[in-house]
Amino acid sequence: MKRTLRTTLLTTGALIAALAVPATAAPAVDADVRVDLRVLVVSDGGPATDAIAAELDAAGTPYAEIDLTRTDRPVIDAAYLADTVDGRERAKFQAVVLPNDNPFPAGSPEMAALAAYERTYDIPQVDAYTYARPEAGLQYPVYGGYSGSVDGVRAQVTDAGRAGPFGYLDGPVPFEDNSPAVGESYAYLSTPAAGADFTPYVEATIPGTTKRGSLVGEYRHDGRRELVVTFVYNRYQQQFRLLARGIVAWLTDGVHLGTSRNYFAVHVDDVFAADDRWNSTLNCTPGDVDCTDPNATPDPIRMLPADVDRALAWQRERGFTLDFAYNGAGSVDHREDHDGADPLADKLIAERAGFRWINHTYTHAFLGCQQNTTVVPWRCATNADGSVRWVSRYDVSDEIAHNAVWGRAAGLPLDDDELVTGEHSGLRVLPQQPADNPNLALALADNGVTWLASDNSREPGQRQIGPATTVPRHPMNIFYNAGRAAEQVDEYNWIYTGRAQGGSGICEDHPDTTTCLPGPLDPATGYADHIVPLERQIALGHVLANDPKPHFIHQSNLAEDRIAYPVLDGVLGTYDTLFAANTPVVNLRMKDIGTELQRRTAWRTAVRGGQVTAYRVGTTVTVDGPDGVAVPATMPEGTTRAGSAFGEAYAGGRSGWTAAAQAPLTLTLPAPATSATAPATGGPAPATGPAPHARVPEGVAEPLSPGAGS
Known part of the structure; x- marks a missing residue:
């Protein structure tokens, strides 16, 4: 939707006067009016407004939030919404988000102020979750509609939705149904009220009928525009994640600071090396420091040349590139044990251009403290004075440099500024090693490393380690010590069932663990029926949340049963059914992911510090x-900067980062083709009181862990 700016002068005084004078059509808006690029979010503490605020925050879109539950909150009046700056009339907010179509008491001057503001400056309003009623352009559900659960429903984007803010979607909008015992989604399905200028954007079939009712639609009335949402959601649910981009696009008319992509990257660790196999009798992994049984014999899992062919074919099928984190000693040791032969290494080196490569250290040594493995769990060895005995700077540096030299000799296309240490070692690991190895930063500097992988489950934020910035990686629950599905299920059962069921008891000791099982999974079917759907949903949730952090698995998962592919296919295959070709998955290498995260941190700091002015x-x-801070922005197609196209095409618009310059950034929008605020054709009168209480089921009020049933 493009905002149309016309040439009738309106002042703040005119806004005040408009509070008492109802309008039936959108007034002309002076082309000289300044509209600040900031959203006003009015919250009642519910999950729907919280979700929209979280979406704005994740993208880097500035917003101000008023909490209606606080007695010390600002009063919304004409002066709060508009003023004059340097002689120019200013609308302080480009859009408004309300909990529902009218969250204020009957006759509220605050709702009147908002309505007048929206009418005067053509400001759109999102009703985050409202009851279907004539005041919102819809019939009451009792008149042929529906009120109730929509768990598992597959909604559809209408032609108008695809032609408008939801043009990036190309399939159904599936609503989650993670647990049959918990209500997760609730909606009011209804059709437009008689005479209302209402355009449905997302619909679902009304149960027991062939009619479709609106879940998201645009209501034009009294010179105002509202996006009416009649289902409840939280920020994590897939249905919201799919529609969030379109809600923000509608809310901002496609013009806002901040940017969003759907990212997915997968690191495959331990390439060239072998990973020790889980022992289902001992319930540990022979070769690991915590598997102390004297009869425990390591049973290594290592890829074969055929597994390389499968990886290459899979990449071609999916249009996706895997990142191989390699350990050169794995090949050297294999040749020593096999009369100089290593068919896997020969194949990988011959096909090296087909993958991205990351230094994973030469032997995969632990690079933190020197480990005392005579106790379980291990602890840091100490010197005579009680101080921690650290792996030396020389040894850490040698692990990095030796692997880089081996890789270059093999012709691997490397970026020497990227590094993944074995087990993310060298970085602090609780509880045994609460501090980084002080020699790690020195060794990183010795080798020119500026991007260092970390474990997102331990450290979700970036931090600086000497010259390097960390890049948190999401661990996938596909175990490094499993090459076969039955092994994965056996270990999964051991970890996530109770002691009485033969499990580890971790869920009894830590009841907040989200992957606990009510009972053991079937070894024959548990992987496909439970683990794959769950891991697919978790990873897809990251993809849909504008989260660029890479996921990591291990080379063992591409060998034998190749258990990684069902999960990866689930993520990318599901994505392809949902999104249009104009919204592809963005597959970045590690250093580019690090740069994206670093830019976001600097931008958010500037926005939250009040250092950004945009209008x-x-x-x-x-x-x-501020100087030195790159600017993220999302604009309509046709937007230019200094005569050249701005940003990159994505999801039907133009977006990207623009390096900060000393002078302010100036962008030129395309001229609007038509008015965005045609008068309504009639319909119900404006709302005079707050919307009726809308139901919020347990699975929305309290985010539900994703499950295999989805």
Whole structure:
């Protein structure tokens, strides 16, 4: 939707006067009016407004939030919403988000102020979750509609939705149904009220009928525009994640600071090496420091040349590139034990251009403290004075440099500034090693490493280690010590069942663990029926959440039963059924992911510190921020900067980062083709009181862990 700016002068005084004068059509808006690129979120503490605020925050879109439950909150009036800056009339917010179509008491001057503001400056309003009623452009559900659970429903984007804010979707909008015992989604399905100018964007079939009822639609009335959402959600649910981009696009008319992509990257660790296999009798992994049984014999899992062929074929089928984190000693040791032969290494080196490569250290040694493995769990060895005995700077540096030299000799296309240490070692690991190895930063500097992988489950934020910035990686629950599905299920059962069921008891000791099982999975079917759907949903949730962090698995998962592929296929295959070709998965290498995360941190700091000023006047957008801070922005197709196309095409718009310059950033929007605020054709009168209480089921009020049933 493009905002149309016309040439009738309106002042703040005119806004005040408009509070008492109902309008039936959108007034003309002066092309000289300044509209700040900031969203006003009015929250009642519910999950729906919280979800929209989280979406804005993740993208880097500035917003101000008013919590209606606080007695010390600002009062929403004409002065709060608009003023004059340097002689120019200013609308302080480009859009408004309300908990429902009218969260205020009957006759509220605050709702009147908002309505007048929206009417005067053509400001769109999102009703985050509202009851279907004539005041929102819809019939009451009792008149042929529906009120109730929509768990498992497959909604559809309408033609108008695809032509408008949801043009990035190309399939159903499936609603989650993770647990039959918990209500997760609730909705009011209804059709437009008689005479209402209402356009459904997302619909679902009304149970017991062939009619479709609106879940998301645009209601135009009294010179105002509302996006009416009649289902409840939280920020994590797939249905919201699919629609969030379109809600923000509608809310901002496609013009806002911040940017969003759907990212997916997969690191495969331990390439060239072998991973020790889980022993289902001992319930440990022979070769690991905590598997102390004297009869425990390591049973290594290692890829074969045929597994390389499968990986290459899979990449071609999916249009996706895997990142191989390699250990050169794995090949050297294999040749020593096999009369100089290593068919796997020969194949990987011959096909080296087909993958991205990351230094994973030469032998995969533990690079933190020197481990005392005479006790379980291990602990850090100490010197005579009680101080920690650290792996030396020389040994850490040698692990990095030796592997890099081996890789270059093999012709691997390396970026020497990237590193994944074995087990993310060298970094702090609780509880045994609460501090980083002080020699790690020195060794990173010795080798020019500026991007260092970390474990997102331990450290979700980036931090600096000497010259290097960490890149948190999501661990996938596909175990490094499993090459076959039955092994994966056996270990999964051991970890996530209770002691009475023969399990580890971790769920009894830590009841907040989200993957606990009510009983052991069937070894023959548990992987396909439970683990694959669960891991697919978790990873897809990251993809849909504008989260660029890479996921990591191990080379063992591409060998034998090749158990990684069902999960990866589930993520990418599901994605392909949901999204249009204009919204591809973005597959970055590690250093580019690190740069993206680093830019976001700097931008959020600037926005939260009040250091960014951004506004629109007519077709000109101006952004002024701190020197050295890159600016993320999302604009319509046709937007230019200094005569050249701005950003990159994605999801039907143009978006990207623009390096900060000393002068403010200026963008030129395309001229609007038509008015965005045609008068309504009639319909119900404006709302005079708050929307009726809308039901929030348990699975929304309290985010439900994803499960295999989805």
